[in-house]
Amino acid sequence: MSKVIGIDLGTTNSCVAVMEGKDVRVIENAEGARTTPSMVAFADNGERLVGQSAKRQAVTNPTNTLYAIKRLIGRRFDDPVVAKDVGLVPYKIIRADNGDAWVEVRGERYSPSQISAFILMKMKETAEAYLGEKVTQAVITVPAYFxxxxxxxxxxxxxxAGLEVLRIINEPTAAALAYGMDKKKSGTIAVYDLGGGTFDISILEIGDGVFEVKSTNGDTFLGGEDFDKRVIDWLADEFKREQGIDLRNDKLALQRLKEAAEKAKIELSSSKETEINLPFITADASGPKHLVMKLSRAKLEALVDDLIQKTLEPCRQALKDAGITAGEVDEVILVGGQTRMPKIIETVKSFFGKDPARNVNPDEVVAIGAAIQGAVLKGEVKDVLLLDVTPLSLGIETLGGVFTRLIDRNTTIPTRKSQIFSTADDNQTAVTIKVYQGEREMAADNKLLGQFDLVGIPPAPRGVPQIEVTFDIDANGIVSVSAKDKATGKEQQIRIQASGGLTEAEIQRMVKEAEANAAADRKRREAVEARNHADALIHQTEKTLKENAEKLGAAPEKAAVESAIADLRAVKDGEDVEAIKAKTEALAQAAMKLGELLYRQTQSGPGAGSSGPSEGDASGGQAKDEKVVDADFEDVDDKKKSA
Structure with a gap:
């Protein structure tokens, strides 16, 4: 039975884990790191880079390197937060035909789901390399407020990405699951999750293997990226004041600023001051310009103080919805790399009145929880019950544009709720059901999830027809809605997709593209490995020829090797992998024959085969030489015995 992996698909970094026996293993990637940058790049040669390799070349290829794509997933292009992102990132965000926010790279259009799939494929490959078997099932985490x-x-x-997603699980819930399973704790837990792009707060009750989410709240556009942006803007403003040049207009310089800002922010978690040094950041008529600035921890805290304070209102709301006070929380868990910032730890401590738990790795705990949930779903872990909630209220638009709730936020899922509605006009034969998610009183102020029509209603005075609208939320938090005319029994149902989101045909096309790209990537990697093998063999063989030039003379084996080297050189930089392999094998055979020749020459040389003194030669076959001096010696042991 194949393993179910747990994947924390993060804004900045991603992590994969698997349950092995009673323990969870966080799996290292090919570079040996336990987290992988959530970055995808498209190189000049068409190669797709994911993770650390994409991050390494980001400075020189900013417009074709995609990061923080999670902030776009499931969003419309005209969403205000997307408009904000357009001005922040060096890559191109475009309006798709369905109105969603997509990206364009090297003339190709990609949905955020596709880019996220490339990251998930990397995590899948990481797990497969460790497990030594194919992985087809996963539990993937999302922010609770998604x-x-x-x-x-x-x-x-x-x-x-080729994965059957057994469950979508909320990140704070996954963290609490990992923490509760590990520490065997019970009580009320608050999970404060500030990651690269999103913020969540969840209040949970834990006891006897039951993990019940009481409430959740958050902000899906607040995270470490926003903290980085404050540092970038400060650096750019200071440089503009000193040099009169705005570095934000130069995409290459902007990418260097981003890397420097992130590095400085991380350093200031353990030091009071750091120096940002970016030589040759730009140039003007007077010559090259260098950026050298000092940033103190106090200055950083001043730059981001309002962002930190912005996390507290969702905390207050979550406590209110759970019906408890901050003092009634037994443990506070910090999740997400941004929570390593001392000011955040201090703020959380002040708000909840207690020190946050320090024995949790904020980068790995979510993936660990996802892996545990995967094992629960597979039946490998017993006596664990996870009761999550829907983060936002669900309802429909009714007369006057009012938002009528059917399911309130923080309702335990899975759940099902029905309500009877009627027509607004006389003889109305069809109704349009518009489904919204949010907390505002007017429907238009909330998120439109989708709409559908129920037709064929018998003509009747307004208010007479009975239309039953049913909301169904599964354990993944995904919504289905149906409307049924009670008189005729006619029913219309939709499974809510991202508003305008990917159609089934588009998903199938992207699956095929991903498979084709995976095959192309394998072929490209195979070609690189074949070239590396060829280069190594050429180098070794030429070294052998050079070292044994006198011995070989004009031997036919030498000529055969030189010819094989020339043949391999002719094909090794091409794309024909089979030709490279064939010529490499031919050179290997020729080199083997050359080795046999050299071995025979060594064997037939002077003194070959002697392994000890020859008969009648007490000196071991060594000829007398006037330079050899015979030395007197005495046996120490004998001397001791006679003493």
């Missing part, structure tokens, strides 16, 4: 569109788009990403 709406239905974002959850569906994440599930689509899993499908495109």
């Amino acid at each position: 709406n239905d569109s974002q959850r569906q788009a994440t599930k689509d990403a899993g499908r495109i």
Whole structure:
């Protein structure tokens, strides 16, 4: 039975884990790191780079390197937060035909689900390399405050990556599951999750293997990226004041600023001051310009103080929804790399009145929880019950544009709720059901998830027809809605997709593209490995020829090797992998024959085969030489005996 992996698909970094027996293993990637940058790049030669290799070349290839794509997933192009992102990133965000926010790289259009799928494929490959078997099933985490569109788009990403997504689980819930299973704790836990792009707060009750989420709240556009942006803007403003040049207009310089800002922010978690040094950041008529600035921890805290304070209102709301006070929380868990910032630790401590738990790795705990949930779903872990909630209220638009709730936020899922509605006009034969998610009183102020029509209603005075609208939320937090005319029994049902999101045909096309790209990537990697093998063999063989030039003379074996080297050189830089392999094998055979010749020459040389003194030669076959001096010696042991 194949393993179920747990994947924390993060804004900045991703992590994969698997349950092995009673323990969870966080799996290292090919570079030996336990987290992988959530970055995808497209190189000049068409190669797709994911993770650390994409991050390494980001400075020189900013417009074709995609990061923080999670902030776009399941969002419309005209969403205000997308408009904000357009001005922040060096890559191109475009409006797709369906109105969603997509990206364009080297003339090709990609949905955020596709880019996320490339990252998931990398995590899948990492797990497969460790386990030594194919992986087809996963539990993937999302921010607790993700709406239905974002959850569906994440599930689509899993499908495109070739994974059956057994469950979409909320990140804070996964963290609490990992913490509770590990520490065997019970009580009320608050999970404060500030990652690269999103913020969540969840309040949970834990006891006897039951993990019940009481409430959740958050902000899906607040995270470490915003903290980085404050540092970038400060650096750019200071440089502009000194040099009169705005570095934000130069995409290459902007990428260097981003890397420097992230590095400085991390350093200031353990030191009071850091120096940012970027030589040759730009140039003008007077020559090259260098950026050298000092940033103190106090200055950083001043730059981001309002962002930190912004996390506290969701905390207050979550406590209110759970019906408890901060003092009634037994443990506070910090999740997400940004929570390593001392000011955040101090703020959380002040708000909850207690020190956050320090024995949790904020980068890995979510993936660990996802792996545990995978094992629970597979039946490998017993006596664990996870009761999660829907983060936002669900309802429909009714007369006057009012948002009528059917399912309130923080309702335990899975759940099902029905309500009877009627027509607004006399003789109305069809109704349009518009499904919204949010907390505002007017429907238009909330997130439109989708709409459908129920037709064929018998003509009747307004208010007479009875239309039953049913909401169904599964354990992944994904919504289905149906409307039924009670008189005729006619029913219309939709499974909510990302508003305008990917159609089934688009998903299938992307799955095929991902498979084709995976094959192309394998072929490209095979070609690189074949070239490396060829280069190594050429180098070794030429070294042998050079070292044994006198011995070989004009031997036919030498000529055969030189010819084989020339043949391999002619094909090794091409794309024909089979030709490279064939010529490499031919050179290997020729080199083997050359080795046999050299061995025979060594064997037939003077003194060959003697392994000890020859008969009648007490000196071991060594000829007398006037330079050899015979030395007197005395046996120490004998001397001791006679003493």
